[in-house]
Amino acid sequence: xxxxxxxxxxxxxxxxxxxxxxxxxxxxxxxxxxxxxxxxxxxxxxxxxxxxxxxxxxxxxxxxxxxxxxxxxxxxxxxxxxxxxxxxxxxxxxxxxxxxxxxxxxxxxxxxxxxxxxxxxxxxxxxxxxxxxxxxxxxxxxxxxxxxxxxxxxxxxxxxxxxxxxxxxxxxxxxxxxxxxxxxxxxxxxxxxxxxxxxxxxxxxxxxxxxxxxxxxxxxxxxxxxxxxxxxxxxxxxxxxxxxxxxxxxxxxxxxxxxxxxxxxxxxxxxxxxxxxxxxxxxxxxxxxxxxxxxxxxxxxxxxxxxxxxxxxxxxxxxxxxxxxxxxxxxxxxxxxx
Amino acid sequence: xxxxxxxxxxxxxxxxxxxxxxxxxxxxxxxxxxxxxxxxxxxxxxxxxxxxxxxxxxxxxxxxxxxxxxxxxxxxxxxxxxxxxxxxxxxxxxxxxxxxxxxxxxxxxxxxxxxxxxxxxxxxxxxxxxxxxxxxxxxxxxxxxxxxxxxxxxxxxxxxxxxxxxxxxxxxxxxxxxxxxxxxxxxxxxxxxxxxxxxxxxxxxxxxxxxxxxxxxxxxxxxxxxxxxxxxxxxxxxxxxxxxxxxxxxxxxxxxxxxxxxxxxxxxxxxxxxxxxxxxxxxxxxxxxxxxxx
Numbered sequence: 001x002x003x004x005x006x007x008x009x010x011x012x013x014x015x016x017x018x019x020x021x022x023x024x025x026x027x028x029x030x031x032x033x034x035x036x037x038x039x040x041x042x043x044x045x046x047x048x049x050x051x052x053x054x055x056x057x058x059x060x061x062x063x064x065x066x067x068x069x070x071x072x073x074x075x076x077x078x079x080x081x082x083x084x085x086x087x088x089x090x091x092x093x094x095x096x097x098x099x100x101x102x103x104x105x106x107x108x109x110x111x112x113x114x115x116x117x118x119x120x121x122x123x124x125x126x127x128x129x130x131x132x133x134x135x136x137x138x139x140x141x142x143x144x145x146x147x148x149x150x151x152x153x154x155x156x157x158x159x160x161x162x163x164x165x166x167x168x169x170x171x172x173x174x175x176x177x178x179x180x181x182x183x184x185x186x187x188x189x190x191x192x193x194x195x196x197x198x199x200x201x202x203x204x205x206x207x208x209x210x211x212x213x214x215x216x217x218x219x220x221x222x223x224x225x226x227x228x229x230x231x232x233x234x235x236x237x238x239x240x241x242x243x244x245x246x247x248x249x250x251x252x253x254x255x256x257x258x259x260x261x262x263x264x265x266x267x268x269x270x271x272x273x274x275x276x277x278x279x280x281x282x283x284x285x286x287x288x289x290x291x292x293x294x295x296x297x298x299x300x301x302x303x304x305x306x307x308x309x310x311x312x313x314x315x316x317x318x319x320x321x322x323x324x325x326x327x328x329x330x331x332x333x334x335x336x337x338x
Numbered sequence: 339x340x341x342x343x344x345x346x347x348x349x350x351x352x353x354x355x356x357x358x359x360x361x362x363x364x365x366x367x368x369x370x371x372x373x374x375x376x377x378x379x380x381x382x383x384x385x386x387x388x389x390x391x392x393x394x395x396x397x398x399x400x401x402x403x404x405x406x407x408x409x410x411x412x413x414x415x416x417x418x419x420x421x422x423x424x425x426x427x428x429x430x431x432x433x434x435x436x437x438x439x440x441x442x443x444x445x446x447x448x449x450x451x452x453x454x455x456x457x458x459x460x461x462x463x464x465x466x467x468x469x470x471x472x473x474x475x476x477x478x479x480x481x482x483x484x485x486x487x488x489x490x491x492x493x494x495x496x497x498x499x500x501x502x503x504x505x506x507x508x509x510x511x512x513x514x515x516x517x518x519x520x521x522x523x524x525x526x527x528x529x530x531x532x533x534x535x536x537x538x539x540x541x542x543x544x545x546x547x548x549x550x551x552x553x554x555x556x557x558x559x560x561x562x563x564x565x566x567x568x569x570x571x572x573x574x575x576x577x578x579x580x581x582x583x584x585x586x587x588x589x590x591x592x593x594x595x596x597x598x599x600x601x602x603x604x605x606x607x608x609x610x611x612x613x614x615x616x617x618x619x620x621x622x623x624x625x626x627x628x629x630x631x632x
Contacts, residue, residue, distance in 0.1 A: 064441075111620050114620050114621075114624040115576070115624055117436075118380050118438065118441060119576060121380070121438065121441060122380065122576055123576055123616070123620065125569055125572060126570075126573040127616075129566070129569045129573075129613060130610045130614070130617075133609040133610045133613075134610065136609075137606055248449075254442065258442065287457055288453070288457060290449055290452070290453035291449070291450055291454060291457065293449060294446045294447070294448075294449030295446070295450060297443075297445065297446030298446035298447060301432070301439050301443040301446065302431060302443065305435075305439070
């Protein structure tokens with residue numbers, strides 16, 4: 001829906017602003033560590049990537065996964081273990097984590113796409129819980145303690161990631177890559193087919209598309225990106241815990257996407273920034289934060305289903321429609337006078 | 339006497355514990371099935387309502403001196419009432435939307451209930467002793483049967499089967515089933531369907547709380563007790579197929595026993611065996627053991 005402006009011959013003012021806005025945003029994020037605490041920003045990038053991965057599946061293919069923490073978490077564990085215990089360099093650790101998430105995504109996806117709608121969500125949640133228990137008991141995950149003291153190492157052998165700025169730009173690069181991938185997927189012919197499946201699956205089937213395969217490929221892509229986010233998070237915080245695979249983390253991805261706006265490209269980014277900031281600034285309230293998050297969840301579902309970006313878009317579209325109605329009405333009144 | 343290298347006493351004991359857990363799964367998945375059938379909402383708050391039932395039982399005894407038997411009546415009524423308020427004020431407004439929104443709303447609700455409970459009581463378990471009448475164990479010849487656990491199985495089966503009877507064999511049940519098929523027609527006959535919907539959610543919530551009261555003396559009462567069981571019950575529902583009421587009862591019991599047996603023969607797998615069974619069932623019968631193929 002959001003890209004219809006760009007394809008129309010006379011782009012709206014909003015669409016013309018998009019290019020400069022992205023450049024500005026990029027400049028701002030390059031300069032951000034001078035003003036904001038880098039680890040805080042890096043956390044936002046990791047969760048924004050995680051939420052974007054979830055949104056690729058739900059917002060654009062209509063598949064609501066409630067088990068995305070399994071991909072984030074398993075990638076985080078594999079990355080942490082391979083870097084700390086096997087001595088992998090950071091880039092290989094990221095790759096190992098992402099590959100693990102992709103394989104797991106293939107297995108979970110194969111099973112989950114056999115059911116539709118609400119059942120799909122329940123299956124992903126149940127399989128993710130299975131991954132949680134495996135992580136709880138597997139010999140290398142450190143059980144309740146998790147894996148701690150993971151070294152960041154040297155990127156490509158010479159960039160020391162213990163330098164906060166180097167780490168920041170590395171994470172930013174990963175995030176931009178991931179975000180750009182989602183954007184590319186959504187705006188490709190593949191993405192158009194996904195939207196067709198979301199809107200009317202029987203019609204997509206009758207047009208000859210192998211719907212199950214499209215769903216599976218999307219699931220694997222989404223799981224891999226969630227894995228990339230998880231592996232990156234491991235290097236940022238230098239630890240992995242059971243929280244990363246717990247279903248409440250899957251709920252966070254949903255919450256961020258819901259707050260930002262489902263099915264919009266920038267929604268998950270805004271949502272992640274809002275939720276991470278809330279958690280950060282409310283952390284003084286201790287466990288009451290969960291209560292507040294739950295209330296936000298309920299408020300979003302009941303009153304604010306379009307999210308921040310979705311609502312802003314609707315507002316712009318409404319304004320534009322009103323202005324066009326006004327300009328269309330003017331010549332008419334001139335005619336009437338003449 | 340050993341069965342596959344395990345003394346039969348231990349084996350029967352674990353199977354029995356499995357049956358007790360299975361009774362909880364059965365009541366909870368039955369409640370989910372009823373709510374889903376009429377409201378088209380997957381009630382993620384089910385685990386939290388179950389926890390609330392157990393917590394209210396504990397609070398009733400410790401603050402008001404209300405004993406177990408009275409709590410068995412009071413806690414489900416209170417939670418059922420709360421459920422009806424939820425339905426009237428919130429869930430109702432999502433009727434015409436994708437059922438995903440119902441799941442998300444009840445997910446938020448579960449978080450709120452759970453964090454309210456853990457902020458007030460911490461996350462350590464509170465203990466609750468079984469009522470005087472049901473303490474101890476009875477020797478039934480081949481094993482010693484703990485009285486309270488036997489009561490749990492009997493009570494939950496009685497509740498499950500009477501629910502089945504009401505839904506499948508009475509006039510009220512016929513309205514319910516007709517309401518899921520064709521709401522407009524049912525209302526045209528002068529039946530107050532919105533009221534039936536509210537009562538249904540309340541009843542489902544009360545069932546969850548009833549399971550919570552039964553569980554209070556068996557497990558530690560804790561704000562977190564509902565968080566994981568709800569996911570297991572979802573798996574039970576996928577295995578059984580949500581279409582059939584009898585299906586959810588049978589599958590619940592069956593998977594409880596399988597889990598108990600796994601605990602005897604290969605303990606590390608006991609937490610994942612239900613999910614593994616779900617995966618296998620999905621491969622061969624995606625609509626579930628008792629579900630009708632769509």
